[in-house]
């Protein structure tokens with residue numbers, strides 16, 4: 001998947017921008033605050049219709065304007081024009097200028113893997129952050145996943161509400177609760193299996209990537225779930241055993257909504273034992289693994305965005321990471337300094353110098369392989 005042409009209108013500090021990208025590597029450089037992240041953010045918005053930064057959609061609109069537009073020509077087997085329009089009245093999406101009524105039908109058409117410094121949250125934050133990130137990834141490779149997840153969330157709400165009612169009105173029958181529980185478990189098992197499969201695929205790759213970046217072996221992700229190693233009958237039994245607790249809390253204490261995952265380096269949890277550098281390398285390895293999994297599941301590599309990756313990494317790691325880039329994967333890298341790339345001669349690339357929300361210089365570099 002490659003984005004050939006991008007057009008921005010009133011997006012962040014870009015009043016107007018039209019740019020043709022390289023199908024291989026695009027280096028976006030410039031001083032801090034010039035608009036490098038904004039540019040890659042717009043590509044992310046084109047695919048996912050929202051930002052990776054934790055902000056409301058309105059902050060994406062250029063100050064003082066009412067609406068913004070991101071439009072891109074994306075080539076996979078065929079070429080299509082994708083459009084995301086944001087205004088105070090909401091969000092609209094189009095493919096080839098035809099309106100798509102449901103945003104969920106639009107998302108997942110353009111697959112993107114992104115690294116951003118805030119991604120360290122994936123290790124440091126709460127289980128809920130990790131589940132959210134995992135859900136987004138899996139839903140991009142499995143189109144049914146989001147529907148199952150939404151059904152699960154609705155059932156969970158219903159079950160929790162009924163538990164509260166039962167607690168207040170002791171005479172309520174548990175038949176209805178049992179029906180809800182069984183349905184919840186059916187959806188839960190589906191989601192559990194997809195998560196397990198996805199993380200197993202990550203584990204086939206992540207150790208290798210980590211070793212190539214950090215020269216240390218033994219990185220794995222571990223999936224933690226109440227459902228692990230149990231069949232449906234055993235899972236239902238678990239809910240029975242938890243019933244008193246569920247009633248007294250008025251909520252469902254077990255299930256895939258409490259799942260978590262850990263990054264283990266030779267058995268040690270990076271959340272508690274890892275340095276910031278190790279955590280960063282683990283996340284980058286995870287992202288490189290995702291590229292391979294997306295290709296395995298969908299037949300195509302996604303677009304790869306590395307925002308501000310090189311700040312705080314030593315030059316050796318930076319060079320190790322650059323060696324992992326593939327010319328078949330369209331990659332966008334933001335950086336304040338082009339010096340990291342002087343020895344990059346494996347494939348052609350384009351560089352863009354950004355100043356105050358415009359591209360003031362654009363260069364094409366030819367492959368220099370002996």
Ligand SMILES: Nc1ncnc2c1ncn2[C@@H]1O[C@H](COP(=O)(O)OP(=O)(O)O)[C@@H](O)[C@H]1O
Pocket residue numbers: 011012013030031032033034035036037038039058059060061062063
């Ligand atoms: N909605 C907006 N309207 C106008 N300017 C914006 C908007 N959002 C962010 N900016 C500006 O964009 C700049 C930051 O751009 P960013 O891409 O994050 O910089 P960097 O090049 O360091 O990655 C800041 O100057 C900020 O004021």
Ligand SMILES: [Mg+2]
Pocket residue numbers: 036037038308334
């Ligand atoms: Mg930035």
